[in-house]
Amino acid sequence: MVKKLKFSLLVFTSLAATIFLASTSLYAASKKITITGSTTVLPIAQRAAEAYMDIHKDISISVRGGGSGVGIAALIDGRADIADASRPIKTKELKTAREKGINPYANIVAKDGIAVVVHPDNPVNVLSLEELKKIYTGEITSWKEVGGLSKPIVVISRDFASGTFEVFKKLVLGGAKVKDRALMLASNKAVATTVTTTPDAIGYIGLGYLSDNVKALKINEVMPTNETVNDDSYKLARPLFMYTNGKPKGLIKSFIDFVLSLEGQKIIEEAGFVPVK
């Protein structure tokens, strides 16, 4: 009898411990927001999270990069509440998400231009989309062919996991292959830093990463600015997303609403991106 009681007690304790662990993790989740994804959207998410946590002291927001694909995968697997993405979700990802009971919902929080950048000492100021395509596919290999010095062009691209790369490939390359000898880098910051230190380099980065250390080129005679992205005259532009599981609710809605509020959109502008409101 005593043995039976001990056994029952053990079972009950185990069950109680499991329920406790489950409930504490769920409770913890209710006070925490996890954001993962695009390195382009990362500065927006970071600044917005800091401002939001200043107002809501009891809320903890964790923000990570990794790329749009990584963020969407995290949303699908329930590891992230918000997936930052610099490209729309793919049908394959949407199918996988729905299979797993996730219903990705696109919240457009900003617009971004992809700025084509060179070293500040480079005399070239303007390129056409066609010239840009030829540089990235390897048809044009010297700056001389586009009005610059007789020096080889060092082509720098984002890597294949990047949403920025996918948008650039679609808008500039029309699906063509990037030249074999291009340097493929993992983040906007890495591209900006490499262009800063490589006089003959060309790269592309989100508007938020522009600084005095690099020179943005006009594309088809249009300079990438908030105004030209907003009025659609600059062609290398795209919306930036924060994907959520269904229409945002509760704490997630509160954060997304903050990003879309006047204060949030001001943060977006300060970060170098184009507000949508």
Add this chain to the structure above:
Amino acid sequence: MEGRIVKLSINKKGGNIVKGRTVLAILVILSAISIPRMLGAEETKLSMTLWNRGTVKRESGQYTERYFSLERGYLRIEPKFTDKIKGRFNLDFFSDDDALDGAGIKLKYAYLDFKELIPIPESKVTVGLIKSYFGTIYDWNYITIQKALEDKEKVISSTDYGIALYGYIPQGYGEYAISVLNGEGYKKTGGDVNLNPAYQANIRLIPIPGVTIGGSIRYEDVSFDPDTTISNLVYAGVGHIVVGPLELWGEYLVKDLEEIRSQGFMAMPIVKLKKLTFLDVDLVGRYDVWDKNIDVDDDGHSRITGGLNWNILRNAKNRPLIMLQANWERTMYEEEGKNSEDLYLIQLRWSFSTKIK
């Protein structure tokens, strides 16, 4: 207790065969890696997944087998030629008692995908030694160590020679596939290969997030000798439900070989503990029933499986890189006097990959 013995003694002739096969394997791998490059592949993904398994079999109260094996060793070479053309070449290395050196190699996949070759959005045409888009076999993830029902009962082979049109239904509402296949899998070659085509269709619908329903059908004429041809119709219904940490797979499978009907089903519940606790462990259960001929009383069996999967390491996209699986499996036979069999399986699955640009 008897153990499975891997013969390592090799005579001179056997040694030459082994050397020849090793050289051939190396040549095939090198070609598979270098040819895409020569053809101008944009990138080539190389990956390998190894399945190290320990098996203990118990029958009639006696342990009858106990062995370790490399059950599968998939070397995948996936060249991406353009955004619209990709290839996949998969070699399987495995432990094989019948081979002189204890190791076998077989070609598992060898196909090219042509995206939007025909003007249907989000579609691709797949040609070669391709996946068989049927039931649960084409996306079977080995949540239990055992194969998918149709594979285990040798109703459908996971790979077959042929051509398929595969596509996604817009907005993530599912997928479809239409295939014309050889219908015999990938193990036969030369004159043994069946020349009667098998026609196959598959659809999966996701009407609401977390609920998937689907069905597959295959029809072929089968020749056992030049004068005799009989029909073979196979169909399956598939269901998959996900609610929070709980998941349930179900499949109903029927094969009509002329007038002989075989049928069965599989149900597989999964509990993902990670969604409830800090443990990245899935608890899995499975129940299979298969009756080879429904008009015969004693040729059926059922199989119950219980186990867990511990995801030790995952990659950035949350795919398991190292997983430890432990399964207990009992097969019970309809035949009177035939005792049930127990299998105790432990398996370490581990993967690595890289991209060559």
